Amino acid sequence: MEFISAEIAGVSLIKPDIFRDQRGFFMETFHRGKYADAGIGYDFVQDNMSRSARGTVRGLHYQLQQPQGKLVFVLQGEIFDVAVDIRRGSPSFGRWLGFHLSADNRQQLFLPPGLAHGFMVLSESAEVYYKCTDLYLPGDEYGLLWNDPEIGIEWPRHDGVILSEKDLSLPAMAAVKPENLPPWLG
Secondary structure (H helix, E strand, C coil): CEEEECCCCCCEEEECCCEEECCEEECCCCCHHHHHHCCCCCCCCEEEEEEEECCEEEEEEECCCCCCCEEEEEEECEEEEEEEECCECCCCCCCEEEEEEECCCCCEEEECCCEEEEEEECCCEEEEEEEECCCCCCCCCEECCCCCCCCCCCCCCCCCCECCHHHHCCCCHHHCCHHHCCECCC
16 A cells, blocks of 8 residues: 655545456555554544536535544546645645546545545546544535635536535635634644
């Protein structure tokens, strides 16, 4: 298993060892000790799964009272997964990173608590599974506009995008009060 530190503190791309033979393949999707040795020593307390159609954008979401770190991987299809550093005082504040995660490459992305997260479905559909470091708390839902020009995410497509009403109404980062962004904990 290979853990690749990204340009935003705490973000890691994980390339698992995949063992293939005539039956198919086998891989570990999580090993507490290996992940802890790579700096991902969080307890995961909730697992989530979504299925979405091509062009769907989910995000950019974050939490303040119970921020969730996320370990994301794709069971079926392909997505463009995005992490945005919105931690007040972070050296990489406002930067974003994007990764192609798919059922073919089996890569995972870990985002520490305090980042905004979202993804776009590139295949006909995609099933996305992610482990969270804290429980979902109703009312602790915040987000940023997916195509905020200040953030400047280079999404693979801009036409035919499907968003929820809630995600369509999210603010641009410039409109968010500083107290509504998570702090950088160094």
